[in-house]
Amino acid sequence: MRHCSVQVRGLLTREELDRYNAMMEVGGFLESQNRHDLAYLVQQEVDRLVQPAIERLKEKSRERDRMTEAYLESKQRAERQEEE
Template sequence: MRPMSVQVRGLFTREEMERYNDLWEVGRYLESQGRFDLAQKIQKEIEIVAAPAVEKLMKYENRPNQSAVAAPVIIDNRPKKD
């Protein structure tokens, strides 16, 4: 499974974040069971969930004629589930 970057996850809505986390858990379980064919389908679903946040991030990073303002820093302090 390929995780989404912290910048992308920081732009998720609450519902998108919950769906991402649920899909991630399912995908990791499938990989641990050797079901890489199904994990690949879950990865595609994750990419669909992340698409709106990726578009928002791309719009932010590609703004022309902007002053030299630093990009926002998104910090994810949630405990990691291992």
């Protein structure tokens, strides 16, 4: 079973995290029983479960990019005003 990143896990809601942990436990058990066919299905469900958290992480990144761009623009304006 493939775990999602720590950043993504940090953005899961409590309910999503509880479900994620339970599914990972089930998947790990299935792998230990050499039931990789069923573990694959559980992995697909885990992948679907973490999608909202991945989207939240992407939005945080986009917001950080917007803030950086605004900061750089304000810095350039300040430099231009100092030159005048």
